[in-house]
Amino acid sequence: MKFSVTRSLPVILCLGFLTLTIGYPLLILFLQSLFPEFLGGKFHGFLDAYKAIGRTDGLGQLIWNSLTWAGAVTVVSWLFGIPCGYLLARTHLPGAQWARLSLLVPIMTPPYIAALSYILMLQPNGFIDQFLFSVPESVRSQFFSFWGVTLVMALSSFGYVALAVEATLSKIPNRLEHAGRLLGARRIEVLRYITIPLLIPAIINSGLLVFLESLSNFGVPAVLGTRANLPLLPAEIFYLVTTWPVDLALATSLSSLLCLFALFLLYGGRWVASLFQLGQTRPSPQTKVALSRGQATLAWCWFGGLFLLSALLPYAAMLLTSVVSHWNEGVPIFTLSYYLEILTPGKRGFSALATSLWLSLTAATICVIAGTYIAYVNSRTEGAIRHVMDGMAMLPRVIPKIVVAVALILAWNAIWVPLDIYNTVGMLLLAYVAIYITDALNYTNAQLGTLGVNLERAASLVGANKFQVFTQIVLPQLKPALIAAWITTFIVCMRELVASVLLLPPGTDTSATFIFNQFEQGDIGAAMAMATITIGLSTVVLIAFKKRTK
Amino acid sequence: MKALKSFLIISSAALGIGYLLLVLFSKQSENTDLVIYSAGPRPVIERLVADFEAQHNVRIRLFVATTGQLMAKLEAERFRPQADIVIFASPVAAEALHRQGRLASLADIELPNQEQPEWHHDDGYYLATSAAYVGVALNDRQREWSPSWLELFNSTNQYRLAMPSPSRSGTAGDFVVDYVLRDDSAFSRILAARQAGLEFPAANSQALTGLLIGTYDGILAAVDYLVFAQQARGNNIVMHYPSDGVPLITRPIAMLQHSTQRESARLFIQHLFTVESQSVMADAHLLPIRSDVALSPQRAAVTPTTAWLPDNVEGLTHQGPILRRFQYEIERAPIRSGNQAPKENLR
Incomplete structure (x- = not known):
């Protein structure tokens, strides 16, 4: 085929977008780790930082811990999330809307706030001990261990899995399953030979998100892990960047290890997923299974139990702390002043909320629009460019966010950048898009795998142009995935902390940095009040969004 | 209808991006700020x-x-x-x-x-x-207890103690570096305290909250102004400066x-x-x-009996290795089992 500009324009557009938002900062970061002084015009110290990797104490342990922990979180998230997704997509679950919302609530909490709330609940003389019952010492020590930290992280991320599984399943016609049943297969056989293989792309893609999130997560193990004694690579990197003298080069070179694992997993995962790709399917009306009363109760117990552990328990601690002005001999004295303070228009808390809200709305929208288009162009493109784009989009998600923030500063504060983007809120938007576009890509990719090109070809044949094909054929089919992508991106932007702290222009706050600041000042009540309000606000936005998109 | 809808979506997205660019370009800051x-x-x-x-x-x-x-x-x-x-x-x-x-x-x-x-x-x-002193925040029940650092790190004391992790909290880090530079046996002493149950919560506020709700009896290497602020809010906690001296x-x-x-x-x-x-x-x-x-x-209301200014030059030179060693040898050392149970419910 002859090269033509119009034909390759979409690919060029996508590549340009990704290169500008992600590739450029990462390239600067990588060069900086090779030549620590290259932005100052000096090229000495080549590869020193990479040689220093070998001299890091206990590196093998760090890597092993990080990989096994992220793996464990992924498996537990699968166990929790896949049944939820199946129930939502394939059965007439009474109150499915609420069940779906219950999955999103735990994702809204900043993970370190959730971890802190669990500690407040479960530590000796904690809230459970004081107000409910005495926690058995064996449960406590189990909780403050590897598996406890894993459980907390999985509880805050199994929603990703559930949503992705639901989005994919609701697009896979259940004709195949019916056929299997008619031909005499038992339910379990249908599940094993038909449903699960069909789901594998979605399972892998969502598992990948959870894995990457845990691999780069620092908050949960930092807060919970002191007793669990779980040294992880991101904690090490965070330490290098925030203790003086700062060792940026080593932090970057260690981050590149994380990138290697992530790339390996991404391509491995995609390869496995491609083996199970269904190819094209014809859209067909979905019939859902009716649940008997007992089954419905059981299903609700599943959702309810997860909701109790993932939301009610930490939120109870959060709410309680947010209305306590001080403690008298361990007895709380109540107040609502934190809420009144935050909700007064014109005050810092209020403007922080407003900033967070419009930033997250904008970032989620850009991520979904750009992500969808890129995923679509990708899926209709052959060859290496596709892998390059996929890989590039995913890297910012796996590098610890403090390093991403540093990369963005290096790149957009470089002497050759003519605009003062760095000192504006736009910088934060750029960061959110760079970090979270991979979520949108992943959701859309999982969905696109199940769509055939026949409809598009048919549309082209009857005279539709490319734009019409995209907006009228592709987009409607992608709708469930797009909604899931928008929602999760919105939520994670609302709670993003680390990059925000470093990238915010002077004088601006987001709700997450507000929480962190109050927390640093020892004002845990105000921090928890803000966390509660942020979660409430996110929920309201989600319900409104769901109502609109129905 | 469909076309109109998608047109609306695309155009609002374009408007959004346009607005964004406007924000990016317009907020050129004064360089006299x-x-x-x-x-x-x-x-x-x-x-x-x-x-x-x-x-x-x-x-x-x-x-x-x-x-x-x-x-x-x-x-x-x-x-x-x-x-x-x-x-x-x-x-x-x-x-x-x-x-x-x-x-x-x-x-x-x-x-x-x-x-x-x-x-x-x-x-x-x-x-x-x-400036601020680094000392010990104690629960009100321990008001009469005025321990020295030696007693605080003594592994046989009966209290639930915590120190903000020195690799996360700058103040605790400064304290540990200073303490170790002044005393060769500091490492083994703190290690013994760790094995007897000393905990290292990730941040100052986390440690202080633990003190307020009664999980801990004392927070070591607590910076005093945060404790005073909690007192002013009505919390019954005490700031104590050990008699063997505190860093300023x-x-x-x-x-x-x-x-x-x-x-x-x-x-x-x-x-x-x-x-x-x-x-x-x-x-x-x-x-x-x-x-x-x-x-x-x-x-x-409280003044330390002995206080000193740490040597910043020495501190900077030795900070990295000391905090590293602390991280590996002490923070990651397991608490000996059996040491936790009897320390509960001191109230």
Whole structure:
């Protein structure tokens, strides 16, 4: 085929977008780790930082811990999330809307706030001990261990899995399953030979998100892990960047290890997923299974139990702390002043909320629009460019966010950048898009795998142009995935902390940095009040969004 | 209808992106602004900045974060510096910048009075505006207990103790470096305390909250002004300074070498030494450098018997290895089982 500009324009557009938002900062970061002084015009110290990797104490342990922990979180998230997704997509679950919302609530909490709330609940003389019952010492020590930290992280991320599984399943016609049943297969056989293989792309893609999130997560193990004694690579990197003298080069070179694992997993995962790709399917009306009363109760117990552990328990601690002005001999004295303070228009808390809200709305929208288009162009493109784009989009998600923030500063504060983007809120938007576009890509990719090109070809044949094909054929089919992508991106932007702290222009706050600041000042009540309000606000936005998109 | 809908979606997205670009391009900042990076407490620095702006014709752009985050930001901006002034919660951080030659001398700046000249850097590269002691926060039930560090780290004491993780909390880090440099046997002593149940929560506030709700009986290496602030709020906790001495951690201000706003930077630095500014700091329970400013009632109630200024140069040289060793040998050492149960329910 002859090269033509119009034909390759979409690919060029996508590549340009990704290169500008992600590739450029990462390239600067990588060069900086090779030549620590290259932005100052000096090229000495080549590869020193990479040689220093070998001299890091206990590196093998760090890597092993990080990989096994992220793996464990992924498996537990699968166990929790896949049944939820199946129930939502394939059965007439009474109150499915609420069940779906219950999955999103735990994702809204900043993970370190959730971890802190669990500690407040479960530590000796904690809230459970004081107000409910005495926690058995064996449960406590189990909780403050590897598996406890894993459980907390999985509880805050199994929603990703559930949503992705639901989005994919609701697009896979259940004709195949019916056929299997008619031909005499038992339910379990249908599940094993038909449903699960069909789901594998979605399972892998969502598992990948959870894995990457845990691999780069620092908050949960930092807060919970002191007793669990779980040294992880991101904690090490965070330490290098925030203790003086700062060792940026080593932090970057260690981050590149994380990138290697992530790339390996991404391509491995995609390869496995491609083996199970269904190819094209014809859209067909979905019939859902009716649940008997007992089954419905059981299903609700599943959702309810997860909701109790993932939301009610930490939120109870959060709410309680947010209305306590001080403690008298361990007895709380109540107040609502934190809420009144935050909700007064014109005050810092209020403007922080407003900033967070419009930033997250904008970032989620850009991520979904750009992500969808890129995923679509990708899926209709052959060859290496596709892998390059996929890989590039995913890297910012796996590098610890403090390093991403540093990369963005290096790149957009470089002497050759003519605009003062760095000192504006736009910088934060750029960061959110760079970090979270991979979520949108992943959701859309999982969905696109199940769509055939026949409809598009048919549309082209009857005279539709490319734009019409995209907006009228592709987009409607992608709708469930797009909604899931928008929602999760919105939520994670609302709670993003680390990059925000470093990238915010002077004088601006987001709700997450507000929480962190109050927390640093020892004002845990105000921090928890803000966390509660942020979660409430996110929920309201989600319900409104769901109502609109129905 | 469908076409209209998608047209609407696309055009609103385009509008959004257009608005975004507008934001990006329009907010070109004045380059006569004074840029200040400061550690908390946030209300204090915000108030000081507002007062200064009211008195002088200088616009300030203020960025508040933890000392560690400020260091990361400064490092990332090294090749195109943005800040004119930095205020840290640890003099060792300032010393680190000075060692790299990134601070301008303030030796000739005119300050109202110099009652504590030894708080400043010897050659005037960073100046202390206020300070805080690092001691022990105790639960009200232990009001009568006035332990020395030796007793606190004694593995046979019957109390539930915690220290903010020195690799996460700057103050605890400064304390540990100083303590270890003064005493060769410190490591084995703290290790024994760890094995007997000493915990290392990730942050100061996490440790303090544990104290307030009764999980811990005492927080070691607690910085005093945070404890006083909790007292002022009505919490029954006690600040205790062990009799074998506590370090005084100064809060340095410095001007960066590349600063283009030297005049207003110097004005601002002088502003922090006025009675009014010093009172703002004292009201936030910090120890002001001026002795003609009244201490907060909570601070006035307790004074350490022995205190010293840690050696920042030594501190910076040994900080890395000491904190590393602490991380590996002590923080990651397992608590010996059986030591936890009897310590419960002391109330």
